[in-house]
Amino acid sequence: MANAAVQVTTMKAALVSAPGEDFQIVEREIPKTGPGEVRIKVHACGVCHSDALTKEGSWPGIQYPRIPGHEVVGFVDEIGSGVSMWRVGQRVGVGWHGGHDNTCCECRRGDYRNCHNLRIPGISYDGGYQEYMIAPVEALVAVPDTLSDVEAAPLLCAGVTTYNALRHSGASPGELVAVQGIGGLGHLESSLRTGSVIRSPQSGAVLKRPRWHEN
Amino acid sequence: MYIDSELENEAEALRKMGGAKTIIATAPNSKSMSDLVGGLGPNGKLIVVGVEFAAIEVTPVQLIMGGKSIQGWNTGAPADAEDTLRFAELSGVRPMIETYPLEGAAEAYARMMSGTARFRAVIAMK
Numbered sequence: 544m545a546n547a548a549v550q551v552t553t554m555k556a557a558l559v560s561a562p563g564e565d566f567q568i569v570e571r572e573i574p575k576t577g578p579g580e581v582r583i584k585v586h587a588c589g590v591c592h593s594d595a596l597t598k599e600g601s602w603p604g605i606q607y608p609r610i611p612g613h614e615v616v617g618f619v620d621e622i623g624s625g626v627s628m629w630r631v632g633q634r635v636g637v638g639w640h641g642g643h644d645n646t647c648c649e650c651r652r653g654d655y656r657n658c659h660n661l662r663i664p665g666i667s668y669d670g671g672y673q674e675y676m677i678a679p680v681e682a683l684v685a686v687p688d689t690l691s692d693v694e695a696a697p698l699l700c701a702g703v704t705t706y707n708a709l710r711h712s713g714a715s716p717g718e719l720v721a722v723q724g725i726g727g728l729g730h731l732e733s734s735l736r737t738g739s740v741i742r743s744p745q746s747g748a749v750l751k752r753p754r755w756h757e758n
Numbered sequence: 759m760y761i762d763s764e765l766e767n768e769a770e771a772l773r774k775m776g777g778a779k780t781i782i783a784t785a786p787n788s789k790s791m792s793d794l795v796g797g798l799g800p801n802g803k804l805i806v807v808g809v810e811f812a813a814i815e816v817t818p819v820q821l822i823m824g825g826k827s828i829q830g831w832n833t834g835a836p837a838d839a840e841d842t843l844r845f846a847e848l849s850g851v852r853p854m855i856e857t858y859p860l861e862g863a864a865e866a867y868a869r870m871m872s873g874t875a876r877f878r879a880v881i882a883m884k
Binding site: 555556557565566568585586587588589590591592593594595598612614617636638639640643655656671672673674681682683684685686687689690692693694695696697698699700701702703704705706707708709711712713714715718719720721722723724725726727728729730731732 | 768772776777780783784785790791794799808809832834836838839840841843844845846847851852853854857858861864867869871873875877878879880
């Protein structure tokens with residue numbers, strides 16, 4: 544029998560087998576969706592400093608092997624049962640906020656960011672350093688067509704962090720806003736029309752490594 | 759306006775401009791964050807987003823005089839991320855990126871950790 548229609552069942556992933564280990568590129572079964580989940584065909588994933596929490600094991604309770612990545616952009620490629628608001632082919636992303644329980648006292652107040660059972664891609668479950676990823680629906684972000692995959696991805700953690708911090712800061716137009724550090728976050732923050740940028744001095748150890756900012 | 763903290767005292771430079779209403783500290787460097795409290799203006803706020811485990815040092819007097827505050831901030835909910843994407847659409851703000859294939863994840867990570875990425879490393883699938 545001809546095998547022209549053989550379905551692809553495996554994918555590539557960059558995983559961390561144990562804290563401090565090097566990345567391994569592995570071939571894996573493409574994961575399947577459960578209830579309330581979608582599968583994302585990943586197009587791009589930003590590399591955030593917080594990926595070190597997974598890579599170096601400094602976040603408690605991570606189960607290894609684990610695939611990092613929480614700045615994910617792609618499209619919905621499979622829908623789990625009970626999912627009605629999203630459709631296959633839709634452009635989506637997932638950031639640091641990778642799921643909330645909708646039942647804790649913070650969620651009941653609408654403060655999903657501080658959910659007691661917040662889940663984080665790449666920490667609580669496998670993230671975006673893989674060709675297909677499973678995400679719970681409440682974590683999904685609709686991505687507009689005008690932004691490319693690789694440009695949208697960093698906006699889902701570095702971008703929302705800087706934008707959200709600034710817009711909640713209380714600073715009004717015309718007031719002096721300074722940004723310390725010019726790295727993955729700082730270069731975005733400074734492009735939000737802020738007043739001044741500060742180059743930070745050489746830092747001490749951060750997860751035993753230096754900083755995001757310019758050398 | 760650009761302040762190079764290796765050439766001048768950043769808090770003093772900010773004070774000369776009247777002090778900052780908001781300082782957003784992105785580089786994970788607690789010493790730098792501690793120093794920057796001195797650059798806040800009246801009712802100014804230092805917002806910490808750079809992840810670091812060392813202590814920020816500040817005296818009560820530094821905060822009381824001028825009613826200053828230090829606040830942490832952690833990303834946002836998916837709806838905030840959608841606002842961010844829309845803001846990027848409207849304003850034209852885009853990240854500056856370097857792309858790597860999935861097989862280059864280790865290299866991308868090393869660039870990010872060494873602080874040499876300009877400015878965000880992004881894995882782009884084929």
